[in-house]
Amino acid sequence: MKAPESMVKLIEQLRKLPGVGPKTAGRMALHILQMDPETVAGLAEAMVNAKELIRPCPVCFNYTDEDLCWVCKDESRDKSTICVVEGAEGVLALERMGEYRGLYHVLGGNISPMNGKGPDDVRLRELLERLKESRVNEVILATDPDVEGEATALYIARLIGDSGIRVTRLARGLPVGGDLEYADEVTLMRAMEGRRKL
Amino acid sequence: MKAPESMVKLIEQLRKLPGVGPKTAGRMALHILQMDPETVAGLAEAMVNAKELIRPCPVCFNYTDEDLCWVCKDESRDKSTICVVEGAEGVLALERMGEYRGLYHVLGGNISPMNGKGPDDVRLRELLERLKESRVNEVILATDPDVEGEATALYIARLIGDSGIRVTRLARGLPVGGDLEYADEVTLMRAMEGRRKL
Numbered sequence: 001m002k003a004p005e006s007m008v009k010l011i012e013q014l015r016k017l018p019g020v021g022p023k024t025a026g027r028m029a030l031h032i033l034q035m036d037p038e039t040v041a042g043l044a045e046a047m048v049n050a051k052e053l054i055r056p057c058p059v060c061f062n063y064t065d066e067d068l069c070w071v072c073k074d075e076s077r078d079k080s081t082i083c084v085v086e087g088a089e090g091v092l093a094l095e096r097m098g099e100y101r102g103l104y105h106v107l108g109g110n111i112s113p114m115n116g117k118g119p120d121d122v123r124l125r126e127l128l129e130r131l132k133e134s135r136v137n138e139v140i141l142a143t144d145p146d147v148e149g150e151a152t153a154l155y156i157a158r159l160i161g162d163s164g165i166r167v168t169r170l171a172r173g174l175p176v177g178g179d180l181e182y183a184d185e186v187t188l189m190r191a192m193e194g195r196r197k198l
Numbered sequence: 199m200k201a202p203e204s205m206v207k208l209i210e211q212l213r214k215l216p217g218v219g220p221k222t223a224g225r226m227a228l229h230i231l232q233m234d235p236e237t238v239a240g241l242a243e244a245m246v247n248a249k250e251l252i253r254p255c256p257v258c259f260n261y262t263d264e265d266l267c268w269v270c271k272d273e274s275r276d277k278s279t280i281c282v283v284e285g286a287e288g289v290l291a292l293e294r295m296g297e298y299r300g301l302y303h304v305l306g307g308n309i310s311p312m313n314g315k316g317p318d319d320v321r322l323r324e325l326l327e328r329l330k331e332s333r334v335n336e337v338i339l340a341t342d343p344d345v346e347g348e349a350t351a352l353y354i355a356r357l358i359g360d361s362g363i364r365v366t367r368l369a370r371g372l373p374v375g376g377d378l379e380y381a382d383e384v385t386l387m388r389a390m391e392g393r394r395k396l
Contacts, residue, residue, distance in 0.1 A: 001291045002268055003261065003268075003290060003293075004251070004252055004261050004262050004263040004264070004267070004268070006244070006247050006248040006251045006263045007248050007252060007261060007263070009244045009247070010244040010245060010247070010248040011249070012244075013240055013241040013244040013245075014241070014244075014334065016237060016241060016243075017226050017229060017230075017383040018225055018226060018229045019225070019226075023321065024217065026290065027216055027217070028215050028216060029248065030213075030286070030287050031215060032215045032245055032249060033247065033248060033249060033252055033261065035214065035249070037249055037250070039214060039244060040245050041243060041246055042211055042240035042244045043211040043215075043242075044241075044246050044256070045242070046204070046207045046208040046210075046211040046212075046241070047208060047230055047238050047241060047242045048238060048239055048242050049204050049207070049208070049333055050202075050207070050208040050227065050230065050231060051230060051231060051235055051238040052235070053202070054203045054204055054205055063201065063202050063205060063231065064202050065202040065203060065204045066202070066206070069202070070200055070201070070202070077393050080296060090255075092201060092224065092228075095200045095201075103275075105226075118233070125259070134266050156344040157326060157375055192223050
């Protein structure tokens with residue numbers, strides 16, 4: 001696109017954001033040009049700040065900009081339950097739900113031999129350490145409901161299976177609000193397997 | 199959403215971008231945290247830079263970060279045609295097409311008495327000055343094909359109607375690639391009115 005050079009640069013940069021193609025980037029750039037300078041500076045600053053300040057929590061590897069993440073720091077959380085997720089996005093999703101009161105453990109990926117990623121490439125050792133050091137009754141495996149996530153969950157389940165800790169997995173089934181006819185076969189199969197008496 | 203404060207701030211700031219709701223902002227924020235620091239700094243800088251450097255071209259009011267915009271500066275452009283658009287986005291859209299070789303005039307809005315905006319609220323005087331000072335043969339009215347855009351085009355057409363300059367308006371009709379059955383009645387009517395012999 002022909003445009004002032006600083007605008008072309010801005011559009012190029014905006015395209016690095018997820019889900020932003022050339023058209024959206026152009027629209028965003030035009031919008032940014034119409035904002036007042038303080039707002040633009042604030043947006044730019046927030047990006048650099050977040051990137052600079054946020055690091056993994058030393059206990060659960062959730063995102064934090066303090067010494068511990070807001071979950072680990074919260075004394076009212078139930079320390080006997082650990083929910084294992086692949087990434088910190090998983091924590092944010094579950095926290096949005098607001099029902100879960102236990103702790104988390106962020107693996108930082110999944111076990112996927114097809115992609116050359118074994119058990120040592122995720123934070124499994126750190127999880128086992130935590131289980132040894134504290135009295136945890138239940139580990140909820142909330143890895144993604146895909147092939148790699150399933151494999152990872154199975155691997156972890158076997159690893160801590162005889163430690164006496166209860167190991168559970170999030171239910172698979174029909175997404176609420178979805179249409180039966182649009183559900184894929186595997187989801188339907190899982191929903192059928194997991195059916196409950198009403 | 200519960201998250202580190204610098205992340206909450208980033209999400210709030212990202213929501214100021216067009217078409218970015220809370221979920222997209224969250225996804226963008228997570229993406230930004232996974233970029234390397236130089237990329238984030240580059241994105242932030244591009245925003246502030248563009249906002250700082252880009253201003254209206256003193257001749258046509260298109261965006262520029264130099265003394266004149268890239269269209270006005272280009273000696274090979276046809277100076278006898280001026281295409282009038284509501285905003286600088288219009289220039290970018292027409293330049294993407296790449297067929298038009300004339301100049302532009304950015305009104306900076308439209309005439310809309312319903313919203314309290316009269317002829318003095320757009321850069322009409324500047325357009326008339328340009329028409330007086332240079333030998334322009336044709337003014338193409340490319341204001342938006344909505345009520346305000348039509349009204350603005352009609353107003354300008356009447357204003358320069360007896361100056362001997364040819365005043366044209368972009369064709370209305372069926373969008374290419376669209377479905378006949380999804381076209382609204384007014385577009386169909388315009389397409390019918392504007393039909394051409396094959």
